Amino acid sequence: MVTSAVVITGAASGIGRACAELFAARGFGVVAVDVDEVGLAALTRAQSRAPRPAVAPADPRTAADAGAVTGADSRPAGGPEPRIVPMVGDVSVEETGAAMAELALASFGRLDVAVLNAGIGTTLPWEAPGAIDRLDRILAVNVRGVAIGIRSVVPALRAGGGGSIVVTASSGGLQSEPGNWAYNASKAAVINMVRAAALDHAAQNIRINAVAPGLTETALTARHRTDPASTAAVSRRIPMGRWGQPGELASAVWFLASAESSYITGTTLVADGGLTAH
Numbered sequence: 001m002v003t004s005a006v007v008i009t010g011a012a013s014g015i016g017r018a019c020a021e022l023f024a025a026r027g028f029g030v031v032a033v034d035v036d037e038v039g040l041a042a043l044t045r046a047q048s049r050a051p052r053p054a055v056a057p058a059d060p061r062t063a064a065d066a067g068a069v070t071g072a073d074s075r076p077a078g079g080p081e082p083r084i085v086p087m088v089g090d091v092s093v094e095e096t097g098a099a100m101a102e103l104a105l106a107s108f109g110r111l112d113v114a115v116l117n118a119g120i121g122t123t124l125p126w127e128a129p130g131a132i133d134r135l136d137r138i139l140a141v142n143v144r145g146v147a148i149g150i151r152s153v154v155p156a157l158r159a160g161g162g163g164s165i166v167v168t169a170s171s172g173g174l175q176s177e178p179g180n181w182a183y184n185a186s187k188a189a190v191i192n193m194v195r196a197a198a199l200d201h202a203a204q205n206i207r208i209n210a211v212a213p214g215l216t217e218t219a220l221t222a223r224h225r226t227d228p229a230s231t232a233a234v235s236r237r238i239p240m241g242r243w244g245q246p247g248e249l250a251s252a253v254w255f256l257a258s259a260e261s262s263y264i265t266g267t268t269l270v271a272d273g274g275l276t277a278h
């Protein structure tokens with residue numbers, strides 16, 4: 001039986017998948033939620049071939065475990081088998097939230113961390129037909145979905161004495177981009193929702209933070225990388241001169257989930273290669 005468990009939304013692809021693989025490799029039981037059934041099947045297939053975790057899982061709720069996280073890679077082998085339990089569900093639907101928390105408790109007997117990462121977005125001309133319906137859908141997934149996620153996991157976290165919620169926001173929530181008004185609005189909303197939610201749950205030992213990725217190589221941004229010239233053109237906008245990798249974002253999520261960040265709540269950790277630094 002695992003000694004720590006996490007729910008991760010948007011786990012079939014990109015940053016969410018990298019999080020699922022990282023948490024599983026570090027001994028967590030993972031409930032992987034996504035609308036993409038095929039992607040979830042690919043994740044669990046890959047996971048069944050992955051080596052068992054080389055470390056004992058770290059309890060993210062206690063500062064005393066901070067060393068277990070820091071020294072994770074140097075610990076001897078012997079942790080439990082990794083387990084990823086897939087769940088097909090749409091985060092904008094309230095029943096999905098309740099079901100994912102229940103599945104964590106049924107599968108692992110506990111819930112310690114939630115990574116509310118599922119998100120959609122695309123540039124949207126103001127004059128495009130159906131633009132307001134598209135805005136509604138972006139807000140439903142990126143904002144409503146996070147609110148549902150927080151409400152759903154809090155009782156299980158509280159029952160275990162506390163925990164950590166990490167929300168995937170975006171550098172686009174801090175800095176606007178032409179044509180991205182709907183997505184930018186949704187991510188700015190999420191950043192402020194995280195701050196307010198952190199205030200509301202701090203006394204229950206539940207920390208709530210956000211990670212704000214910059215341009216990261218995932219399916220979401222594939223249209224910006226259709227050829228080497230356009231990829232390079234976008235890279236030139238990034239001070240570090242390259243796109244982020246999903247695993248680099250998963251590391252930032254892990255930091256906020258773990259006891260390494262035990263005194264941090266209500267913050268947004270920007271991981272964007274310097275994109276929003278100027």
Ligand code: NAD
Nearest residue numbers: 010013014015034035090091118119170215216218219220
């Ligand atoms: P991705 O498209 O690779 O992965 C997103 C996943 O979310 C997909 O598997 C998708 O099926 C799932 N999903 C979409 N709608 C869903 C819903 N309603 N319910 C459940 N699952 C749903 O994209 P990604 O880049 O890994 O995005 C992850 C998060 O990171 C998103 O919130 C995104 O806004 C944010 N982000 C990404 C970038 C980037 O450059 N890739 C930058 C900033 C923020």
